[in-house]
Amino acid sequence: MTTSATPRAHPGFIATPRASLTPRPPARTPGQRGAPAVDVRDFSFAYGSRRVLRRLSFGIERKSVTAIIGPSGCGKSTFLRSINRLNDLIPGIRHEGDIMVEGTSVFSPSTDLVRLRQQVGMVFQRPNPFPKSVFDNVAYGPSLNLLVARRDLPDLVERCLRQAVLWDEVKDRLDEPGTALSGGQQQRLCIARALANRPEVLLMDEPCSALDPVATQRVEELIVELKRDYTIVIVTHNMQQAARVSDFTGFFDRGELVELGETERVFTSPAHERTEAYITGRFG
Amino acid sequence: MTALPERAVTPTAAGSGTPLLERGSGGDRIFQTVLTLGAVTIPVLLGFLVLELWTGARLAIGKFGLGFVTSSTWDPVAEQFGALPLIFGTLLSSLVALVIAVPLSLGVAIYLTEFAPKVIREPVAFLIGLLAAIPSVVYGLWGIFVLIPILRTSVFPLLRDTLGFLPLFQGPIYGPSMLAAGIILAIMVMPYIMSVSREVLLAVPDTQREAALALGATRWETVVTTVVPYARSGIIGAVILGLGRALGETMAVTMLIGNRHEIAASLFAPGYTMSAAIANEFSEAVGDMHLSALAYVAFLLFVVTVLVNAGARLLIWRVSRGSAAGGKAL
Numbered sequence: 245m246t247t248s249a250t251p252r253a254h255p256g257f258i259a260t261p262r263a264s265l266t267p268r269p270p271a272r273t274p275g276q277r278g279a280p281a282v283d284v285r286d287f288s289f290a291y292g293s294r295r296v297l298r299r300l301s302f303g304i305e306r307k308s309v310t311a312i313i314g315p316s317g318c319g320k321s322t323f324l325r326s327i328n329r330l331n332d333l334i335p336g337i338r339h340e341g342d343i344m345v346e347g348t349s350v351f352s353p354s355t356d357l358v359r360l361r362q363q364v365g366m367v368f369q370r371p372n373p374f375p376k377s378v379f380d381n382v383a384y385g386p387s388l389n390l391l392v393a394r395r396d397l398p399d400l401v402e403r404c405l406r407q408a409v410l411w412d413e414v415k416d417r418l419d420e421p422g423t424a425l426s427g428g429q430q431q432r433l434c435i436a437r438a439l440a441n442r443p444e445v446l447l448m449d450e451p452c453s454a455l456d457p458v459a460t461q462r463v464e465e466l467i468v469e470l471k472r473d474y475t476i477v478i479v480t481h482n483m484q485q486a487a488r489v490s491d492f493t494g495f496f497d498r499g500e501l502v503e504l505g506e507t508e509r510v511f512t513s514p515a516h517e518r519t520e521a522y523i524t525g526r527f528g
Numbered sequence: 529m530t531a532l533p534e535r536a537v538t539p540t541a542a543g544s545g546t547p548l549l550e551r552g553s554g555g556d557r558i559f560q561t562v563l564t565l566g567a568v569t570i571p572v573l574l575g576f577l578v579l580e581l582w583t584g585a586r587l588a589i590g591k592f593g594l595g596f597v598t599s600s601t602w603d604p605v606a607e608q609f610g611a612l613p614l615i616f617g618t619l620l621s622s623l624v625a626l627v628i629a630v631p632l633s634l635g636v637a638i639y640l641t642e643f644a645p646k647v648i649r650e651p652v653a654f655l656i657g658l659l660a661a662i663p664s665v666v667y668g669l670w671g672i673f674v675l676i677p678i679l680r681t682s683v684f685p686l687l688r689d690t691l692g693f694l695p696l697f698q699g700p701i702y703g704p705s706m707l708a709a710g711i712i713l714a715i716m717v718m719p720y721i722m723s724v725s726r727e728v729l730l731a732v733p734d735t736q737r738e739a740a741l742a743l744g745a746t747r748w749e750t751v752v753t754t755v756v757p758y759a760r761s762g763i764i765g766a767v768i769l770g771l772g773r774a775l776g777e778t779m780a781v782t783m784l785i786g787n788r789h790e791i792a793a794s795l796f797a798p799g800y801t802m803s804a805a806i807a808n809e810f811s812e813a814v815g816d817m818h819l820s821a822l823a824y825v826a827f828l829l830f831v832v833t834v835l836v837n838a839g840a841r842l843l844i845w846r847v848s849r850g851s852a853a854g855g856k857a858l
Contacts, residue, residue: 330742335646362744372735375758385743388753434739441743 279347281306281445281475282327286341289319289326291334296322298499299341304445304492309467309476311486311507314496315522320479323496324447326350327477328364329357346444362389365438366447370454371430373422373437378405378414381422381433385441400440408436409466428459435466439474446470448478452485464489483523487511495519581830584823587816596824602789604813609821611828613789617706617799618832621781622774624710624795625717630767632714633722641729642751653726660719668783671712676703676784679711684796699794704786707795712780717770724769728762729755761844768840775833778803802829 280303289297296319304310312320325331327343329350343350345364362385373381382401386392392400401418405411410432414425422433431451438446448467452460467476467489480486486493487507494504495518503510503519514520521527582589588596592609599610636656640649680703691697732755740750756763778801786798787808802825813819 328742330738333737333741358744358746361742366738366742368735368738368742370735372733372739374736374739374754384740384753388749389744437739437743 280304281346282477283344284341285344287326287343288340289322289331290338292336292338296499297326300501301341302494302501302504304475304477306475307471307473308491309471309478309489310492310494311490312477312479312494312496313481313483313486313522314502315527316481318496319499320496321449324366324449324477324479327445327447328361328366329355330366332357358389362391362441363443364445364447365441365443367431367434367438367449367451369450371427371434373425373430373433375421375423377419378422378425378433379418382436382440384437389441391440391442401436404436404440405433407439407470408432409462409469410436426459428455428462431455431459431463432466435463435470439470443474445475445477448476450479450481453481460485483511495522497522578827578830581823581827585820585827587820588824589820591817592821592824596821597828600789600791604809604815604818607815607817609817609824611802611821611825613791614800614802614805614825615828615832616791617785618775618801618803618829620799621706621709621713621785621801622771624707625713625774626767626771628711628714629718629721629770633718633766633770634725634763636718636722637725637729638751638756640726642747642755653723656719656722658719659715660723664716664777664779665783667712667716668780671708671780671784675712676708679703679705679708688796695793696795699792699796701796702786702798704784704798705796706785706792706799709781709785709799709801710795712784713774713777716777716780717773720773721766721770724766725759725763728759728766731762732758761847764840764844764847768837768844771836771840772833775836776803776829778807782807802826802832 282304284300284302284304287297287300288295300323312323314320322331326339327345327350331337339351342352345360348360348363349355350360374384376384379398379401382404383397386397386400387394402411402415405414410429413429414420414433422430425433431454435446435451451467452463455463464485467478470476471491478486478490490507492504493507493510495502495510495514495516497518503514503516505515510519511523514523588609592599596609596611597615598612599608600612601608601610602613603609636652640653644652680701684701684705684707687697688701736754736758737750740754741747745753781801782804785801785804787800787804788798789800789805790797792799806822806826806829809818810822813822
């Protein structure tokens with residue numbers, strides 16, 4: 245757990261929950277917290293000879309929202325896509341170290357990728373519903389992974405659409421193609437689709453960057469709502485968004501974790517010059 | 529011809545004499561006229577084609593009427609003609625070709641876009657595309673000297689022994705047959721179906737693949753549940769392109785199908801197609817009625833092709849409703 249190159253990173257960081265800013269789920273005191281939901285252990289990542297992530301070591305707390313901010317090309321998305329190994333498709337990638345999700349190694353050769361990706365859901369930058377019906381979009385994961393019996397699918401779909409605050413808008417159009425919904429609805433449909441897999445961790449890669457302000461607000465409210473049940477890691481370019489929705493904020497720069505702490509603290513009194521320069525808009 | 533749109537009054541044009549706009553407009557006018565003429569030529573040619581076929585076939589149409597389509601007699605001496613075996617042969621040989629070619633070309637296209645190592649993707653696709661450049665008479669010769677001996681000595685007997693309970697694989701084995709023609713057609717249409725479906729599969733956005741993978745689909749499940757359905761209307765288009773090729777193919781089919789005016793249930797039996805009959809008999813036809821009957825066959829081939837294509841378009845249209853893309857790929 246050493247970060248020799250970056251002594252300012254917090255080795256094995258687990259933050260203590262703070263009091264306000266966003267409502268917290270009840271019954272969560274420091275004593276009850278166990279190991280972090282996602283534990284990054286001396287993790288480095290490279291595309292060929294280009295090193296993208298350097299010796300990251302930190303923990304992401306369970307049932308909270310952790311925002312990852314940083315300038316373009318700092319490795320935020322690569323990090324996010326390492327957690328569910330979606331980078332596997334790219335030829336010539338290398339990594340060192342490991343990431344643990346709920347105690348299971350992500351990169352161990354014995355890792356069941358299907359199980360990992362069921363456990364770690366993902367929402368993408370652009371809404372990408374399948375050109376199937378709304379119902380089939382949500383039912384995709386559970387039917388594929390045989391999570392529930394066929395006759396229980398309608399209940400599950402309804403529950404997930406309700407959780408994604410989309411049910412009232414689509415309950416009469418479950419047969420219509422998901423691609424016919426508005427952009428904001430499509431993104432909430434994608435969230436419902438991810439939830440249907442009953443994940444423990446939800447990764448969001450700039451989920452609002454393709455949405456208008458009203459749709460953005462709805463998705464943000466949804467994120468705050470969802471952390472009651474899920475561990476959420478969100479990558480965002482929008483620092484106001486990070487401040488609004490997250491409990492913890494990590495600042496990445498040039499593949500390193502510069503700083504990770506409670507959002508309020510990071511935004512009001514950043515411990516590092518680079519963080520301060522970034523959040524005050526002096527670069528990035 | 530469509531009227532040229534009046535030059536729009538643009539704010540910049542007002543009062544300035546508009547030399548640039550004038551000059552640009554003149555060029556535009558000529559360009560548009562040339563293009564319009566080009567575009568009009570094609571329907572006009574098509575119209576003349578149909579007219580010519582119709583006048584050529586008038587004699588036969590007058591004598592046989594629609595009975596021509598349902599009759600199986602083909603007797604130039606008695607001047608009795610019926611095209612049913614030809615229509616049957618054209619449709620069946622194309623169907624056989626599609627049954628063989630579609631799974632094969634789709635498999636290759638999927639392998640090349642989703643699974644093959646990067647270095648071999650382009651070379652293999654190029655080689656398959658090259659198949660389309662081989663003249664059909666060469667396919668025909670290859671069929672006679674290589675394919676038919678292999679079929680006659682090993683493939684057909686094997687089929688008869690294993691699938692002989694089906695009427696399709698019964699009866700005497702000659703060599704030249706419906707199945708031989710279907711196989712050569714399959715090889716000939718494969719490059720078209722493969723190249724077009726490959727393009728369509730390549731056009732499926734990576735975000736779709738990522739969405740499926742991130743939900744726990746394996747690569748195979750991603751292809752089956754996401755990539756192929758996304759591309760389905762484009763894939764149907766590719767199949768139709770292949771079907772169009774197969775329906776009209778003449779030379780290789782004539783050399784392999786056996787050229788017998790007969791409807792047989794067995795694929796081992798010889799048959800005939802519309803295009804093969806026209807090619808074979810046109811130069812030897814002496815009677816006016818014989819010539820006219822061949823023109824009637826040509827007219828029917830045209831009608832069959834149009835019907836099949838229209839039906840296929842309808843299918844694409846129905847399938848692509850509700851699908852985000854793919855239909856546009858055509």
